[in-house]
Structures are given as structure tokens and as C-alpha cells.
Amino acid sequence: KHLEGLKGGKTPLEILVRGKDPEQNAKHFERCLDLIKTSGKKVGVLAKDTSSGPFIEEWKKAYGDISKDVEEVDIAPALSIAALSVKDETELRNMRDSARASTGIMSEFFVEEMSEILDEEKKVTHKQLTDKMDRKLDEPKFFQNLKSKLTSDFDTQQLDWIYGPVVQSGGSYDLKLTAQSDENNLHAGTIIAGLGLRYKSYASMVARTYLVDPNDAQESNYKLLLSVHEAMIKEAREGVAIKDLYNKAMSVIKSSKRPEMEKHFVKSAGGGIGLETRDSVLAINAKNARVLKDGMTLYLSSGFSDIENPKPQDKKSKTYSLVITDTIRIRRDQDPAVFTNGAASDTGSVCFFFKDEEEEPQPKKQTKKDPKVGAVAASNITKTKLRAERTTQVDEGAEARRREHQKELAQKKQQEGLATYSEAVGDENGVTQKKFKKFESYKRDNQFPSKVKDLAIVVDEKASTIVLPIMGRPVPFHIQTVKNASKTDEGDFAYLRINFLSPGQGVGRKDDQPFEDPTAHFVRSLTFRSRDVERIDLIAEQITNLKKNAVRREQEKKELEDVVEQDKLVEVRSEYHAYSAV
Numbered sequence: 001k002h003l004e005g006l007k008g009g010k011t012p013l014e015i016l017v018r019g020k021d022p023e024q025n026a027k028h029f030e031r032c033l034d035l036i037k038t039s040g041k042k043v044g045v046l047a048k049d050t051s052s053g054p055f056i057e058e059w060k061k062a063y064g065d066i067s068k069d070v071e072e073v074d075i076a077p078a079l080s081i082a083a084l085s086v087k088d089e090t091e092l093r094n095m096r097d098s099a100r101a102s103t104g105i106m107s108e109f110f111v112e113e114m115s116e117i118l119d120e121e122k123k124v125t126h127k128q129l130t131d132k133m134d135r136k137l138d139e140p141k142f143f144q145n146l147k148s149k150l151t152s153d154f155d156t157q158q159l160d161w162i163y164g165p166v167v168q169s170g171g172s173y174d175l176k177l178t179a180q181s182d183e184n185n186l187h188a189g190t191i192i193a194g195l196g197l198r199y200k201s202y203a204s205m206v207a208r209t210y211l212v213d214p215n216d217a218q219e220s221n222y223k224l225l226l227s228v229h230e231a232m233i234k235e236a237r238e239g240v241a242i243k244d245l246y247n248k249a250m251s252v253i254k255s256s257k258r259p260e261m262e263k264h265f266v267k268s269a270g271g272g273i274g275l276e277t278r279d280s281v282l283a284i285n286a287k288n289a290r291v292l293k294d295g296m297t298l299y300l301s302s303g304f305s306d307i308e309n310p311k312p313q314d315k316k317s318k319t320y321s322l323v324i325t326d327t328i329r330i331r332r333d334q335d336p337a338v339f340t341n342g343a344a345s346d347t348g349s350v351c352f353f354f355k356d357e358e359e360e361p362q363p364k365k366q367t368k369k370d371p372k373v374g375a376v377a378a379s380n381i382t383k384t385k386l387r388a389e390r391t392t393q394v395d396e397g398a399e400a401r402r403r404e405h406q407k408e409l410a411q412k413k414q415q416e417g418l419a420t421y422s423e424a425v426g427d428e429n430g431v432t433q434k435k436f437k438k439f440e441s442y443k444r445d446n447q448f449p450s451k452v453k454d455l456a457i458v459v460d461e462k463a464s465t466i467v468l469p470i471m472g473r474p475v476p477f478h479i480q481t482v483k484n485a486s487k488t489d490e491g492d493f494a495y496l497r498i499n500f501l502s503p504g505q506g507v508g509r510k511d512d513q514p515f516e517d518p519t520a521h522f523v524r525s526l527t528f529r530s531r532d533v534e535r536i537d538l539i540a541e542q543i544t545n546l547k548k549n550a551v552r553r554e555q556e557k558k559e560l561e562d563v564v565e566q567d568k569l570v571e572v573r574s575e576y577h578a579y580s581a582v
Contacts, residue, residue, distance in 0.1 A: 003015050016028040016031060016032075018055070025058070026062075029058070029059065029062040030062075033062065033063070033065075033066055036066065036070065037066065041069070041070050041071050042070065042071050042072075042073050043070045043071070043072050043073065044072075044073050044074075044075035045072045045073065045074060045075065046074070046075065046076050046079075047072075047074040047076065048076065048280070076280075076281060077281045080272065080276075080279050080281035080282065081281065081290070084272075084274060084275055084276065084279065085272055085274070085279065085281070085282060085293070085296050085297075086293055086294075086295040086296055087202075087274060087295050087296070087297055087329075088295070091202055091274065092295070092297070092329060093151065094199050094200045094201075094202040095199075095202045095203075095204055095274065095297055095327070095329070095339060096339055097150050097151055097154055097199050097200075098159075098197050098198060098199035098202055098203060098204040098339075099204035099206070099327050099339030099340045099342075100146065100148045100149075100150055100339075100342060101143060101146075101150065101159060101197050101199065102195055102196060102197045102204050102205070102206045102327075102340060102343075103148060103206055103340050103341075103342035103343040104142075104143065104146040104147075104148060104342065105133055105136050105165070105195060105197075106193065106195060106206055106208060106343045107342060107343045107344065108146060108147065109132075109133065109136055109142070110129075110133060110165075110167075110193055111210070112450040112453065113129065113132065113450070114129070114186070114191065114193075114210065115352065115446070115450050116449070116450040116451075117129075117186055118186070118188050118212060118352065118354065119354070119449065119450070119462070123185050124185065124186050125181075125182075125183050125184060125185055125186070126167040126168065126169070126181035126182055126183070126184060126185075126186060127181045127182065127183050129167050129181070129186060130164065130165045130166065130167050130181040133165040133195065134161070134165060137156065137159050137160075137161075140156045143156055147342070148342040158199055158200050159197055159198070159199055160197070160198045161195070161196070161197060161198070162196045162197065162198045162203045162205075162277045163177055163194065163195060163196030163203075163205055163277065164179075164181075164194050164195040164196060165181070165193070165194070165195035166179050166180060166181050166192075166193070166194045166195070167181050167186070167191065167192070167193050168181070168182075168191070168192045168193075169184075169186055169187040169189060169190060169191040169192070169316075170184055170185075170186075170187035170189065170316040171187075171189075171315075171316040171317065171318060171319050171320065172184070173190075173192060173305065173306075173320070173321035175192075175266060175301070175303045175305055175321060175323050177277070177278060179194075187316050187317075188212040188213070188354070189211075189212055189213075189313060189314075189316060189317045189320065190209065190210075190211055190212075190214075190218070190317070190320035190321070190322070191209070191210040191211075191212065192207065192208075192209050192210075192321065192322075192323055193207065193208055193210070194206070194207030194208075194323070194325060195207075196277065198277075201275055202274055202275065203273055203274065203275075203276075203277055204273065204299075204327040204339055204340065205273060205277075205299045205301075205325055205327055205340075206325055206326060206327065206340040206343050207301065207323050207324065207325035208323075208324065208325075208343055208345060208350060209222065209321075209322045209323055209324065209350060210350050210351075210352065211350060211351045211352070212352045212353075212354065213313065213352070213353055213354060214351055215309075215310075215311045215313075217309070217310050217311065218309065218320070219347065219351065220257075220258065221258065221261065221304060221307060221322060222322055222347060222350070222351075223347060224252075224253065224256055224258055224261060225302055225303070225304055225322050225323075225324060226324065226345060226346070226347070227252060227256075228249045228252045228253060228265075228302050229300065229302040229324045229326070229345070231248050231249065231252045232245050232246075232248055232249050232269065232284075232300055232302060233300060233326070233328060233335070233336060233338065234335055235248045236292060236298065236300070236328060236330060236336045237292065237330060237331065237332075237333070237334070237335065237336065238292055238293055238294045238330055238331070238332045238333070239291060239292065240291070240292050241288075241289050241290065241291055241292075242282060242283075242284055242285075242288040242289070242290050242291075242292065243285065243286055243287060243288050243289055245269070245284050245300075246269055246284055246285055246286045246288075247286060249265065249269060249302065250262060250265070250286075253265060261304055261307075264304040264305055264306060264307055265302075265303070265304060266301065266302070266303045266304075266305065266323075267285065268283055268284060268285050268301075269284040269285070269300060269301055269302055269303075270283075270284040270298055270299045270300045270301040270325070271283040271284060271298065271299065272296065272297065272298055272299075273297055273298060273299045273327060274297050278299075282296070282298060284298070284300065292330045293330065294330055294331055294332040295329070295330065296329070296330040297327065297328065297329050297330070297339075298327070298328055298330070299325060299326070299327050299328075300325065300326050300328060301323060301324075301325040302323070302324050302325075303321065303322060303323035303324070304321060304322045304323075305321045306319055306321060307319060307320055307321065307322070324345050325340075326338050326339075326340045326341070326345075327339045327340045352446065353444070353447075354447075438516075439464075439478040439480045439481070440478070441460075441463050441464070441465040441476040441477075441478050442463060442465070442476060447463075448467065448474060448476070449467065452467050452469075452474035455469040455472065455474065456469065457469065457496070457528065457539050458474075459539060459542040459543060459546060460476075461542075461546060463476075464478060464479045464480075464546065464550060465477065465478055465479065466479065466482065466498070466543060466546070468498070468526060468528075470526075477498075477500070479543075479546050479547055479550045480501075480550060481500055481501055482498060482499070482500055482501070482543065482547060483499040483500060483501050484499050484544070484547065485497065485498045485499070485539075485540050485543040485544060485547075486499075486540065487536050487537060487540040489533065492531055493529050493530065493531060494529070494530055494531075494532070494533040494536035494537070495527055495528070495529050495536075496527065496528045496529075496530070496536050496539060496540055497525055497526070497527045498525060498526050498527075498528075498543065499524065499525045500522070500523055500524060500525060500526075502522035502523075502524055503518040503522065
């Protein structure tokens with residue numbers, strides 16, 4: 001019934017309806033074979049078609065009787081250019097919805113899930129992570145709440161996977177569409193994630209590379225790849241040959257500060273996409289001379305593979321790969337439309353830093369070893385045996401230099417003491433006063449725990465911080481700003497009260513807290529109400545324990561202030577003395 005509307009057109013059309021009767025179906029095949037024989041010796045076929053099933057097997061068996069008498073011609077290129085490559089507005093709308101669904105899973109689920117795994121140092125395999133992504137297709141509410149809004153009649157039942165999802169990390173990377181996720185754990189280094197969805201038969205594809213604590217070389221290579229990718233997108237417009245896109249990418253690499261990266265660039269940088277997952281007729285390589293037209297859709301996949309890491313963080317970081325994949329639509333006289341721009345690819349969005357939260361240890365200065373000095377300095381060996389006789393060996397010039405050096409050391413110590421004790425850390429009676437300390441919870445927005453997106457109270461033990469939802473935004477409070485937390489029950493509700501430190505709060509010694517600006521406005525307390533009594537109990541307990549741990553660490557630090565750090569003991573290897581009868 002769907003094909004009846006095609007009758008009566010320029011091309012005569014005869015419809016043969018297949019039923020359950022095997023004999024009738026065999027007559028239909030005979031009718032097709034008769035038409036082939038009477039039409040000539042050339043038969044159009046899809047050479048790379050891999051369809052299978054009972055219908056295909058029956059047709060191949062019937063067609064095999066005449067296959068030797070005809071010449072098969074591959075019609076895939078003509079079919080692609082004439083019918084599949086250029087999309088109308090309805091087809092483009094379906095591809096945009098497909099792309100928005102793909103980027104939604106990438107940016108609003110995978111990135112959050114990946115950040116939580118790395119931040120909490122969980123052991124999760126690539127396969128487990130992709131299984132979670134796969135299950136998102138069964139959650140209509142997820143797609144309804146995406147930031148990049150879908151069309152009002154979007155139907156999640158018509159979504160299906162055409163690529164992946166695939167997650168790769170830990171030094172083992174495959175940039176082909178046939179790649180699959182393995183059972184290795186997610187590794188905090190170079191992480192590649194790719195996926196593709198089909199909506200109402202029209203596909204889109206997106207892939208991103210995420211760098212965890214990258215070194216300068218890795219950042220530089222990613223910036224180069226991003227510039228190559230952007231140059232290819234800008235070059236893609238109507239009337240341009242496909243090979244020019246690939247040549248543009250190579251020219252950007254060769255003219256950069258890292259021309260040696262040319263050998264790592266992928267041999268094929270994408271192809272056509274739509275009804276086909278990958279239309280090889282529009283493959284983006286250095287030889288394809290086909291010309292782009294308005295309405296064509298491509299997936300551009302720029303990548304560097306098997307790059308040597310000059311400063312690997314661990315054994316799994318010795319080699320890595322980079323890839324950026326986007327789905328675009330060719331337009332007339334303007335830059336192409338990027339359907340997958342909802343997944344950010346700039347360095348600020350794909351680079352994650354965790355190690356810089358802790359203070360880096362200062363490298364110790366290595367003193368040059370005097371080769372003349374051994375286990376026993378030669379100058380300490382004297383020719384005299386009595387102490388009274390040694391005064392005759394004193395060099396007057398050396399003694400004068402020693403006295404001068406002692407004076408310099410005494411002046412230096414005096415200056416250090418003045419610099420240390422000249423600060424206003426004591427009152428008129430010489431009683432030590434507390435100094436104001438600054439505390440920092442997060443250096444960047446992307447260091448927030450992933451749970452803050454739910455606008456719920458989050459206790460981040462790693463950062464010693466409580467994140468509170470205020471006016472629709474997550475606001476962090478370091479535990480050092482919190483005095484205490486209490487929980488009360490009234491009816492069906494539980495109330496959580498968080499008290500903060502502020503000037504003039506008490507007269508006790510513990511409440512004598514210094515402030516940078518005592519005249520500023522301070523929040524004394526915040527109260528939250530919830531029906532979830534157990535959660536409020538848990539939060540109050542977490543805050544109390546976090547405060548206790550912070551106080552304990554401060555006390556331990558004070559106890560160790562006067563402890564003198566002992567130098568590392570060095571074994572003397574030049575001489576050994578053995579005592580037998582002791």
C-alpha cells in the first residue's frame with residue numbers, strides 16, 4: 001500500500017506482492033528474471049550489499065541460474081549521488097533530531113558519569129559504561145529534559161544505535177567504526193568516546209576525546225587536531241571537491257609547528273551519512289574527486305593515531321590517540337551547519353585536571369658533592385697527637401675568613417627572625433593571636449561533584465566542602481566556614497540547620513575566629529526542609545564527621561609545628577669497621 005502512490009509516474013512501475021504461498025512467490029521471481037532477460041545483458045547491483053534472510057536466499061538461488069549470462073554493474077555511486085546524498089527538509093529535520101539525541105547522551109550523561117568515576121576513583125569497565133549509555137534509549141524523560149531541545153513530536157521508540165556506543169582508554173585505541181568497548185577499566189588518561197544514533201531511519205554520529213591531567217605535548221597535539229577539524233568544516237561547502245577537504249587538513253598539519261604529526265593523521269576522515277551509516281561514495285580521502293552539493297550530509301572524523309607520549313603518567317599512557325567526529329550539512333555560499341555542536345570540543349571542555357588540587361612537592365636542591373671529601377675529610381687528619389700542639393697549625397687567614405663568615409650568618413639569622421616575628425601575631429601582653437586563613441574548595445567549575453546538577457545538598461569529603469543549593473545554583477562552603485549542623489523533626493518534615501562562623505558569635509576561646517573583613521555581611525545560618533528524614537539524618541552526620549576530621553587535622557598540624565624534621569640518614573660506604581669482641 002505504501003508503493004501504490006508511485007504508480008502513474010514517468011517510470012512505469014509494476015508491483016509484485018509477496019505472500020505466504022511458495023509457488024506464487026516463485027512465479028514472482030520468474031517474472032523478474034524474464035524482465036532481466038528481455039531488457040539486456042547488464043544488471044545493476046549493490047556490490048557491497050550484505051543483506052541476509054529467507055527472502056534474500058530464495059532470490060539468490062533463483063538469480064544464480066542466469067547470473068553467468070549477464071554483466072553486473074555496481075550502481076551504488078549513481079544511487080548515492082542521485083537519490084541518497086542530497087536530503088530534503090524532512091530528512092534534514094530527522095537528522096538534526098538524531099544529532100541532538102546523540103550529543104545529549106554524550107554531553108549530558110557520559111561526561112557527567114565519566115567525571116564521577118574519575119573523581120571518586122571507581123573501578124568501572126568500558127563495557128559497563130557503554131551499557132549504561134545504551135540503556136538511556138529506554139528513558140524518554142532523559143530526552144525530554146535535554147538542553148538542546150528536540151522537536152515536539154519526537155518519538156524515542158524510533159531511536160536506534162548505528163555506531164557504538166564505544167569507550168576506549170588506557171593505551172588501546174581503534175578509530176574505525178567497527179571498534180568495540182572492552183572489559184578493561186576506565187583509565188584516567190586519554191579517553192575516547194563515540195556513538196551514533198538513527199532516528200526515523202536517518203543517522204548521525206559524534207565522537208570526542210577527553211584528556212585527564214594532560215601534559216603540554218598532549219594539549220598541543222589536541223589543539224592542532226582541533227584546528228585541523230575546524231579547517232575541514234570551514235572548507236566544506238557547495239562546489240568543493242571532497243579531496244580538497246582532506247588536502248586542507250594535511251596543509252594545516254604541514255604548516256604547523258608539529259609537521260611530524262602528518263604520519264599519524266587518519267587515512268580516511270569520514271564519509272556520507274544519512275540512510276547509510278557510511279556512504280563510501282562520499283568517503284573523505286585524498287583521491288575522491290566528487291563535488292559537494294547543497295543538502296548533502298557528511299560525518300567528519302579527524303584523528304591522530306598511535307602517538308608516542310614523551311612524558312607518560314604511567315605504563316598505560318605511553319601511546320595515545322585523538323579523534324573528533326561531527327555530523328554536518330553542506331550549504332550554499334556559507335559554512336556548513338554542524339548538527340553535533342551540542343557536544344563541546346574546545347580544550348576547556350575536554351581537559352580535566354585533578355592532580356593540581358593538591359600542592360606539588362617542592363623539588364629538593366641537590367648539593368654538589370665534593371670529590372675530595374670522603375668518609376673522613378682529609379683536613380680532619382692531623383699530624384699531632386695532643387690538643388695543645390694543634391694550635392700551631394692554625395692558618396691565620398683561614399681563621400679570619402671563618403670569623404667573617406660567622407658574622408654574616410649571625411646577621412642573616414637576625415634578619416630572618418625580624419621578618420618572622422615582626423608580624424602582628426601577638427597583643428600588647430605578648431599573647432599569641434590567631435591569624436586569618438584562606439580556604440579554597442574548587443579552582444574550576446568542572447571540579448564540582450556531578451551530583452550538584454540535581455540541586456541537592458552534597459557533602460564533598462575530598463574537597464572538605466558542603467555544596468548547598470541557593471537560588472537555583474550550587475554554592476560551595478568550605479568546612480572551615482561551618483560551625484556546626486543540627487537536625488530537628490516537626491511533623492512530616494525534617495529540618496537541617498547549618499550554622500556558620502561569623503564575628504561576635506561567642507566569647508569563648510574557641511569562638512575567637514579571625515576574619516579578613518569583620519565589617520562585611522555574613523550568613524549566620526541556613527535551614528533546609530525535606531520529607532526525606534533519612535537523607536537529612538545522613539547529611540547532618542556527614543557534616544558533623546567532616547567538621548571533626550577538619551578540627552583533628554588542625555590540632556595535629558599545631559602539634560607538629562615545633563617538631564624538627566630530621567635529615568635523611570646517608571650510609572657511609574667508603575669504609576667499614578668490624579668489631580668482633582664487643
